Amino acid sequence: MGKVYYLSKNVGLGLLVLAASALATIIALSIAYDKAKNRGKPGDGATDSTSTPTPATTPFTSKDPWDHYRLPDSLIPVSYNVTLWPRLVPNIDGLYIFTGHSGVVFRCEKETDLILIHSNKLNLTTINGHHAKLSGLGEATAPAIQKSWLVVKTEYLVLQLRSRLTVGASYVLYVEFQGELADDLEGFYRSEYVDDGVKRVVATSQMQATYARKTFPCFDEPAMKAIFNIIIYHSQDTVALSNGREIGTKDTIIDGMAVRVTTFEPTEKMSTYVLAFIVTDFVSTQSNQHNNLLIRIWARRKAIEKNQGEYALNVTGPILQFYERYYNATYPLSKSDQIALPDFNAGAMENWGLITYRETALLYDPILSSTGNKERVTTVIAHELAHMWFGNLVTMRWWNDLWLNEGFASYVEYLGADHAEPTWNIKDQIVLYDVHKVFAVDALASSHPLSRREEEVNDPSQISEMFNTISYSKGAAVLRMLSEFLSEPVFAKGLSSYLNTFAFGNTVYTDLWDHLQQAVEKTPGMHIPHTVHDIMHRWTLQMGFPVVTINTRTGSITQKHFLLDPDSVVDRPSQFNYTWFVPIKWMKTGVEQQQYWLLKKTDTNTEMRASGGEWVVANTNVSGYFRVNYDTDNWDRLISLLNTNHQSLSIINRAQIIDDAFNLARAKIINTTLALRTTKYLSKERDYTPWESALRSLDYYILMFDRTEVYGALQAYFKKQIQPLFEHFKTITENWTKVPTGHTDQYSQINAIGVACSVGVPGCRELIKSWFKQWMENPHHNPIHPNLKTTVYCNAIAFGGVEEWDFAWRMLQNATLASEVTRLRSALACTKAPWLLNRYLEYTLDPTKIRKQDATSTIQYISRNVVGMPLAWNxxxxxxSFIYEQYGKGSFSFSNLVSGITTRFSTEFELQELRKFKEDNLDGGFGSATLALEQAIEKTTANIKWVTENKANVMKWFTEEST
Structure with missing residues (x-):
């Protein structure tokens, strides 16, 4: 699945740089494609075949098979026949429903008189007094059903049989059902949009992780793979889509209604979570230039007519071809459909053969969209297509190894996108958007290992919680490190062997290590100090990462578990004693050296000694997942190098030095002044990546001090450093009339304008106001370049009043391009007027104003505003109660909401409020935000200590350096 609230870079960057103002700002540190789903709270208890679900009144104890969340291994599904009929008009009760029936063929592996199959929120038809009908296949005779009932807590349909099933025999379980096409964005649900004033309804689906059971009774676990035969009934003015290619349609009349019946080819053997069903009036643009493979991009008719699907169509074929070569495995399906949905909670979902996206992740308007929008489309498509093999063809056995799916796709998306757009140099951006991002989470005492024990991941909320930054971004970082020290050819060779060996099956992560180790052993001259298993277990089975300290006077090298708060207590034991096998690529005075392995807590490498003017930089291009500290002399030499000849260091390593220094200072490993000194050279820096790294690092200072007297001195320093960059772009764009040529230069221009306006660089605010005023005077002609819209909108609304806010709100309501809606929605949170922010918060409760998929991110935008933070918290x-009911079982959307609102907390009073909130709501729990709440308390505690210890020194430094 793609990362939820994966904002366009244009939105993310524009909002990031505006964090430098006391106005309003919203950082999107995640490009994060982040995954989110909403779930209602499941009740306890069970029902018989005639009663309705009733909450249990006695304490729950796990004693019967249906009390456990995991399916027993007695039955294995072989195939399903599923027929669905979604109604796109409401019934007499005002509900949108779907009806259907399914037959699952399963084989008995172990003798049993019990059938457990997942079913949730479905009304099952009674057949001969029971919820289902059981038949034998071949010579098998099906036992009679003694009784059947539904278990609400564990989401099972249970059939108690009068006698046992026969081992080796096959049976068919037939069920008829009815469900609601609700607007809850999970299972089989409805999405709505307005076209020429007419409401249109789409029936669509989101099965990951545990929502297929809401659509039809099924064995809803990733290892329970089967073949699916799908038939969909729908109105004749719509089209039906599913995983397989449509192989037949026929029109008929049922109960006086004209209906079309679409039959699809049988799927490959696959997991329930990648199933997809859609009925819509959308149209497509298509191609079959790629080995005669049918590739289609589906969207609203007007979006297709405006060519908003053409870019996605153009990059899909080349990315698929790249992966076929990279994996050495042919794309196994007959078609590739991708569809842009108006309502979709995740960034995208890798349904096999029918990938679903938010509109912002698939549609690109050649005139109205920004460079960031274009990059987002490319990287999300590359991420989802990577899953067609890694995740869909070969699937993790259970959700505790989710990182294997998502971490891998999050890594190779950069390779696929780089193939599609080789001039972007996008592979380097993994450092900013995954490695540095996840460092911030994995440095907490409340982090967790990549691969958790199976018993730690049981119920749906625990499964949802696995869709987090650790699984995606740390997974990507450690796999990139593995590829770096093995070399890309050896890594790809092992992957190909793994994928071809386990095609259509399930694995655990050690299976991948087996095949990578085989590739190592088959490569002449290849040597690593331990097996792939031994090296990688230390990175996947223990949380966190090391800080490697190099003393260039003595050559001494040490490693230590890096904790952002050195006083925090780690209560998760590690069999490896928080020691890693660390591959260190390094250079001395600009010359690359042979890779060195740090295999224990302390070692010595005399070649790392430096004398005179020599300097050492370790972890070149941030190829390893660790931070680096040096002795004071080497830090001084590196800072001097930045000030005199910064281009002698690579762009990535300039960014790394800044990011490492600021985080080492927060962890009290080096002093804060040293970290701040790494930014003094920025007045000479023109490249995007180091500036972006610095802005993110300094954003912490803004969050901690923008309500204190320190902020004035901080702004003055920012102004001094950013003005040369602002003037640089003013010059090369001929007074803002041209677009910079380079891909990342366009992002750097956004940073330059955003920060310059926020700190009062002369001419910046006047420029912003004039552009926005021109648009207000002629709403049908927007003079603002798409790249700059986020920055301009936010600043203009922050500097303006209700007139600017209301204008932007009208433009949002009239916008037809989803990325433009996102830009305006984020910018509306930038106002400094509390009553406007409170009004906007109320809008998030009304799906006719703010789509349900966007509610939690809108609240986060408001909380990033220094004025809006206390309003959002209140x-x-x-x-x-309402927010928890709507979003509490979601993954990223809900956990990000908790972490986002509390990101500025840094006072004892705020800590007490946070603890009281936890205490007041313990009984109901916190769903998929449970870990996020613990981390918020941990981070707030650390913030209080950091501010107390550093405020005076920071104030003094900024005051001295800004003059």
């Missing part, structure tokens, strides 16, 4: 607590 709103969050006041509306807690």
């Amino acid at each position: 709103f969050f607590r006041a509306k807690w």
Whole structure:
């Protein structure tokens, strides 16, 4: 699945740089494609075949098979026949429903008189007094059903048989059902949009992770793979889509209604979570230039007519071809459909053969979209297509190894996108958007290992919680490190062997290590100090990462578990004693050296000694997942180098030095002044990556001090450093009339304008206001370049009043391009007027104003505003019951909401409020935000200590350096 709230870079960057102002700002540190799903709270208890679900009144104890969340291994599905009929008009009760029936063929592996199959929120038809009908296949005779009932807590349909099933025999379980096409964005649900004033309804689906059971009874676990035969009934003015290619349609009349019946080819053997069903009036643009493979991009008719699907169509074929070569495995399906949905909670979902996307992740308007929008489309498509092999063809056995799917796709998306757009140099951006991002989470005492024990991941909320930054971004970082020290050819050779060996099956992560080790052993001259298993277990089975300290006076090298708060207590034991096998690529005075392995806590490498003017940089291009510290002399030499000849260091390593220094200072490993000194050279820096790294590092200072007297001195320093960059872009764009040529230069221009306006660089605010005023005077002609819209909108609304806010709100309501809606939605949170922000918060409760998929991110935008933060926190607590009910079982959307609202917390009073909130709501729990809440408390505690210890020194330094 793609990362939820994966904002366009244009939105993310524009909002990031505006964090440098006391106005309003929203950082999107995640490009994060982040995954989110909403779930209602499941009740306890069970029902018989005639009663309705009733919550249990006695304490729950796990004693019967249906009390466990994991399926027993007695039955294995072989194939399903599923027929669905979604109604796109409401019934007499105002509900949108779907009806259907399914037959699952399963084989008995172990003798049993019990059938457990997942079913949730479905009304099952009674057949001969029971919920289902059981038949034998071949010579098998099906036992009679003694009784059947539904278990709400564990989401099972249970059939108690009068006698046992026969081992080796096959049976068919037939069920008829009805469900609601709700707007809850999970299972089989409805999405709505307005076209020429007419409401249109789409029936669509989101099965990951545990929502297929809401559509039809099924064995809803990733290892329970089967073949699916799908038939969909739908109105004749719509089209039906599913995983397989449509192989037949016929029109008929049922109960006086004209209906079309679409039959699809049988799927490959696959997991339930990658199933997809869609009925819509959308149209497509298509191609079959890629080995005669049918590739289609589906969207609203007007979007296709405006060519918004053409870019996605153009990059899909080349990315698929790249992966076929990279994996050495042919794309196994007959078609590749991709569809842009108006309502979709995740960034995208890798349904096999029918990938679903948010509109912002698939549609690109050649005139109205920004460079960031274009990059987002490319990288999300590359991420989802990577899953067609890694995740869909070969699937993790259970959700505790989710990182294997998502971490891998998050890594190779950069390779696929780089193939599609080789001039972007996008592979380097993994450092900013995954490695540095996940460092911030994995440096907490409340982090967790990549691969958790199976018993730690059981119920749906625990499964949802696995869709987090650790699984995606740390997974990507450690796999990139593995590829780096093995070399890309050896890594790809092992992957190909793994994929071809386990095609259509399930694995655990050690299976991948087996095949990579085989590739190592088959490569002449290849040597690593330990097996792939031994090296990688230390990175996947223990949380966190090391800080490697190099003393260039003595050559001494040490490693230590890096914790952002050195006083925090780690209560998760590690069999490896928090020691890693660390591959260190390094250079001395600009010359690359042979890779060195740090295999224990302390070692010595005399070649790392430096004398005179020599300097050492380790972890070149951040190829390893660790931070680096040096002795004071080497830090001084590196800072001097930045000030005198910064281009002698690579762009990535300039960014790394800044990011490492600021985080080492927060962890009290070096002093804060040293970290701040790494930014003094920035007045001479023109490249995007180091500036972006610095802005993210300094953003912490803004969050900690923008309500204190320190902020004035900080702004003055920012102004001094950013003005040369602002003037540089003013010159090369001929007074803002041209677009910079380079891909990342366009992002750097956004940073230059955003920060310059926020700190009062002369001419910047006047420029912003004039552009926005021109648009207000002629709403049908927007003079602002798409790259700059996020920055301009946010600043103009922050500097303006209700007139600017209301204008932007009208433009949002009239916008037809999803990325433009996102830009405006984020910018509306930039106002400094509390009553406008409170009004906007109320809008998030009304799906006719803010789509349900966008509610939690909108609250986060408001909380990033220094004025909006206390308003959002009060709103969050006041509306807690509603918010939890709507989003509490989601993954990223809900956990990000908790971490986002509390990101500025840095006072004892705020800590007490946070603890009280936790205490007041313990009974109901916190769903998929449970870990996020613990981390918020941990981070707030650390923030209080850091501010207390550093405020005076920071104030002094900024005051001295800004003059």
